[in-house]
Amino acid sequence: MxxxxxxxxxxxxxxxxxxxxxxxxxxxxxxxxxxxxxxxxxxxxxxxxxxxxxxxxxxLRPIAPHPGRSHTPGRARLIDRAFRGEIPPDEMYPLSRKLVALFAAVEDPQRRQALYRLLKHAERRADLLGLKTGFLNRTREEGNNYEDALGQLARHYGDWLRPVEEWRTDLLSPRAQFRSLTRYLLARYEVPPFMDTAFLQGDLPTAHREQEWFKHIGIGQNIRKADLPLRLTKRMAHLFPNANRHWPISRALRWAQFAGMGGGTSWAVLSTRLKDYQRDESFWETVMLFFANQPMLEPTYIGPIVDYIYYQKFVPQQSPGPNGQFIEGPPAQPNFSMKGRSIIKLLRLVDEWHGDLNADDYALGEEDAWEASGFREFEWEEEDAFSGERVQWSIRELHTALDLLAEGRVMHHCAASYARRCSEGERSVWSMQLTYPAKLPQRILTIALDNHKKTVVDYRGKYNMHPHDNKRTAKKHWQDRPYLYYLRQSPRILRLWMEREDLRHD
Known part of the structure; x- marks a missing residue:
């Protein structure tokens, strides 16, 4: 045997x-x-x-396991005191607050004991504690630290395959140590590295669901048999483990779905709202298949098309009522379907819709304004090799619906669609402009920020072009040589501003 x-x-x-x-x-x-x-x-x-x-x-002479490099008796005692509830409010430093909150959130005595065992052993044998971030692309989000991740591991104490006290590692990176620990406790078979993100999102229902998928794969089951929000074919399931190890699981699933359909521009799809789970995934599967069957489609069109479809099928429409207040009605086309759609006609509808958005400003009045996001505006002067003159770059926040309307009309895109989210403080929109001596500023790039996550969620030039787009040959989608030159220079200026404001790409 x-x-x-x-x-x-x-x-x-x-x-x-x-x-x-x-x-x-x-x-x-x-x-x-x-x-x-x-x-x-x-x-x-x-x-x-x-x-x-x-x-x-x-x-062999018995050798007592030596503690890890980061082991400190003081931190071990802090875990003991937090477990016993002995840390007073006036002694709460960041790590103390986190430990107290972890134990306070657990009512089940057995799970609480499991959490204590995890924290004590991780403190002694690994380099996980100290509020280290665990997921590169989401460093500011709640739950993205190994203390909270260990709290999520403790939820599954009943499914641990081995006693935590016997876990050892000679790995040095905290991320590699955590990967080893999760697989030691919950897996008999190989689990893709990006599945670790299931434990680094805090105590959320979506995270709990993804943790079940981790265990499902870890015991040797096929990901297709898990309780997924979207359907995977055999080919998609085969591709799934090969997704980028730094992606969240939702993005890995979407990539596998699109690649399995034969789609070759996954970056364009993953730059849209489809990078996250969507309601009515069966409908969005038909959208993905439509994109996969359009190999000649300019990838930067995918974002505007997805926005158009989402707005038509899912966003309630607003119209002015008799008392002057807006009345919320059903979506414009709740029965929207991809069946029989022509790409040429769809692009025409998308262009018309962008024009309508700029005309009605997303049901907000032109005088509507909102508070500044809190990020600083930016200026940068330099010698310009193209014109031979000294030019000034600037990045300015747009504070009113009229500002968004003007930006959208000049840049020929749907900046006005952000108006409502800007008014609610969720997003902010910025205009990158270039000024020559004695000339009016020229708009080069429009930038959208997620204010809470401090991330750049989108940036587009005229006609929704990305900075490294080839010249578009479609009607109205061409630009002169100087603009294309400055558009390609814009990521460098954007990067300078992002570094100063500590912003990240989505």
Whole structure:
């Protein structure tokens, strides 16, 4: 009979087995096997393992596991005090507050004990504590730290496959250590690296659902059989583990779905609202298939098309009532379907819709205004190689619906569609402009920010062009050479402003 060292988790399982024999690392166990003429293979019989255990017991001196590099007795005592509820309010530093909040949020005594065991062992054996961020692209979000991630791991204490106290690692990176810990506790088979993000989103229903998918894959089940919000074919499920390791799971699923359909411009799809889960996923599957079947479609059209479809099918329309207040009605086309759609006609509708948005300003009055977002405006002077003159770049926030209306009309896009979210403080829209000596400013780029996440969610030039677009040949979608030159220069200026304001790309 062979052992249960499953091939996909061989390294982690063997490392754990070596640690139970008393070896500080996997390499030291392999050297010991070679010196004693023992087999080094994936599957060993129970008789071979029994011989190894006896030999190790007879020849090895017991070695107490040494603590990790970041272990501090003071932090270990802090965990003890937080567990016992002994930290007073006037002693609450950031880590203290986090530990107190973690234990306060747990009512189940067994889960609370599991959380305590996790924190104590992680403090001693790993470099996870200290409010380190765990997900590069979402560093400012709540729950994106390893303390909260351990809290989410504790939710699944009943499904732990191995005792946490026996976990060892010789990995140095906190992210790699956490990846090793999650698979040690919850997986017998290989789990894609991006699945770790299920534990780094806080205590949310979406995160809980994704954590179930982690366990589903970890016990060897097919991702297609999990409770997913969207449908995956066999090809899509095959592609899913190959998604970018830094993506959230929603983006990995969408990428696998689109790539499995044969789509070749996934970056354009993943730059739209479709990067997240959507209501009526069965409808959006038809939209994805439509895009995949249009290989000649300019990728930068995908964003405006998705916005148009979403607005027509899902966004309630507003119209002025008899008392002057706006009345909310049904969406413009609640039965919108992709069946029989022509790409040429759809593009014409999208262009007309953008014009309508700029005309009616998304049902907001032209005098409507909102408070500044709090980010600073930007100016940058430099010698311009193209004109040979000294020019000034500027990035200004648009504070009124009239500003958005003017931006949209000049740039030929739907900046006005952001008006309502700007008025609610969720978004802010910025205009990057270039000024020559003794000339009026020229608009180069429109930038949209998520104010809460401090991320740039979109940036477009005229006619929705991205800075590195090729010249468009479609009607009305061409620009002269100077504008294209400055459009291609705009990401450099945008990057300077983002670095100063500590902004990130979505």
């Amino acid at each position: 062979t052992t249960a060292l499953a091939r996909p988790a061989f390294d982690d399982a063997l490392r754990h087995y070596a640690a139970t024999l008393g070896f500080p690392s996997l390499s030291s166990y392999i050297i010991w096997c070679r010196k004693n003429g023992l087999a080094i293979q994936r599957d060993k019989t129970e008789n071979q393992l029994a011989i190894e255990r006896q030999l190790a017991a007879d020849t």
